[in-house]
Amino acid sequence: MPQASTSTSSAYLAALTQEIEKKLQRALASQSQRLNLLQELFADIALEVDVRARDIILSSDEEEVTLAEDGISSCLCFYDVLADHYVRMPENGKPILDLIVQLWSQSFASHIFALLFHKWLFEVPLENSEALLRYASALVQGATNVFWPKGISVFYFPDTVDKLETFLKQFPVFPNSFLVGGPADIFVIELTDQLQKLKVEPVLLHYLLQMRALQGLELRMTTSTRLKACLYSFTSPGGPMYPTRAVRHAAWDALDFLFPVGQYPRHLISLFFRLLYPWYWPSSCWNFIMSCIRAVFYSILRLIFSSWDNLRKPKST
Structure with a gap:
């Protein structure tokens, strides 16, 4: 059948x-x-x-x-x-x-x-x-x-490093590669340009999630800085991007994953600049409180289920 x-x-x-x-x-x-x-x-x-x-x-x-x-x-x-x-x-x-x-x-x-x-x-x-x-x-x-x-729709983005590396290896060597870099640099440059044009939240979230596949690519310093600046532009509320909270968190996750060095100073600097805009304080405090409540609630649930599983296990004689 x-x-x-x-x-x-x-x-x-x-x-x-x-x-x-x-x-x-x-x-x-x-x-x-x-x-x-x-x-x-x-x-x-x-x-x-x-x-x-x-x-x-x-x-x-x-x-x-x-x-x-x-x-x-x-x-x-x-x-x-x-x-x-x-x-x-x-x-x-x-x-x-x-x-x-x-x-x-x-x-x-x-x-x-x-x-x-x-x-x-x-x-x-x-x-x-x-x-x-x-x-x-x-x-x-x-x-x-x-x-x-x-x-x-969500444009196809390689969801594994193997697929992306295989795709990039098929590209020929460009005559002006000494100016713009290799295939990986060209791919990332084009990706950052298009990422900043995105206006649809689900598509943007999909891209930010799949950007983990870029880890390990050998990029020029200018390309790496361009990628870092692109991701960082989505981490702050307000203009010119006006990203939603989900987009900001996805951008932070991608930024910390691809560039783990210096992630704590970045978050501290971001927090300092957030304090300069008091109109964001109520929403930030509310989200922080709700996140803490959810974390405590899920911790209690895990503790309850863990205790329940331990009680149901037969005792060895």
Whole structure:
């Protein structure tokens, strides 16, 4: 029975792939309707999956687990499942990728590429370094216009150091690397630039959490300072970022994790500057009191459950 469900899901995704391929072929053949067709395709794959299609797609246990791990099961769009599908079955996405390459200079081509192949680019190995550079450039261009300013969804970020290192190792050596640094520096510079453009809290929290994968990268001093300044800008309330409390705590966690040296002086300096703004005192005191109450409450619960478990254990004779 699970095998039949998997077949149904795969057949549905294959049908979606064929429809996307047909629309791209029509866009390639019709110059007058090209922009409208690409715009329609972009809107179609960005739509949220309806209930009936969701039941078909999630009929496979493997796909359901993958989507749940990505944290997108509550809001599932067509490009979410297609991006996972092209990672598991890269051959199914190759005809679409070839058509997008032929439409490379057209509006919405990079947008569609970023939606459908943002996971594929990180997880499927490529031997051609020139193609990788072209795809990476299209990903940055498309993601800049799709994911960060509009906040359509959480953009894929490597959640392990191994994936990130593998991705960076595939990049060729740039001619001006002595000025901007290596692939890791370029990646972090682009990441900090885009991070400061984020306006959607869930997306920003996702990025701050996943930035732990940057630990251990060999960065230039200027790049490291740029990353530290970017994270520090999210730790204070008020302008110009106006980060929420959750964002401030996530930024502090990422900053302390990536730069453990000097974390205590940083917190003391931050506390001193917070004292210069009395209008923040009531909320800070209230949050501090509530945090203490929760900590005491959870400690009591742990003590109770620990005592209960000890009482239930049979005594050895």
